[in-house]
Amino acid sequence: DAGVIQSPRHEVTEMGQEVTLRCKPISGHNSLFWYRQTMMRGLELLIYFNNNVPIDDSGMPEDRFSAKMPNASFSTLKIQPSEPRDSAVYFCASSIGTVGETQYFGPGTRLLVL
């Protein structure tokens, strides 16, 4: 199994640009999570999908952030427009069950907004 796949691994963009992060969960996993990690705020859960349906998006910082999961094998996290304070590592994780099950993290996308 390839594990959780994220792309791109690194992204450098200018303020105001749209950023799209991609995630492919482990096959057979029913839940997908997007996290953001920064030095200041640590690891934060942004949004959680179960069976492709967003269950809890209370962690999404503001309307500039949106996430979709059109099918069981693909999810996107979009930031539009991006701002320098969005610079962080964004992790995608998946689990076979719900939040209370073992989550497997992807390698992360390191985003830098100039």
Place this chain on the structure above:
Amino acid sequence: GENVEQHPSTLSVQEGDSAVIKCTYSDSASNYFPWYKQELGKRPQLIIDIRSNVGEKKDQRIAVTLNKTAKHFSLHITETQPEDSAVYFCAAYRDNDMRFGAGTRLTVKP
């Protein structure tokens, strides 16, 4: 909402010694407590977890204890090795919400 506090923020031990990291949580309804290890530049990886119906769980050199009354749980690493050096995160979960501690940077000196 849930609030998770983790201590210490940094911990340095000699190889072979034990290391203990403690977390407290605020919401008594939290029922799942995983611990993650994150090496520099890499993804968090689950190392052990415990559910609220269990007081202790052990996996080789790693153990986790949970005190529901006091609302705290701890990670214990025995016979530490240099490869245990990493940042460790605790987390508490309830109702689709996972909250993480701020992390502990563990350094094991050879």
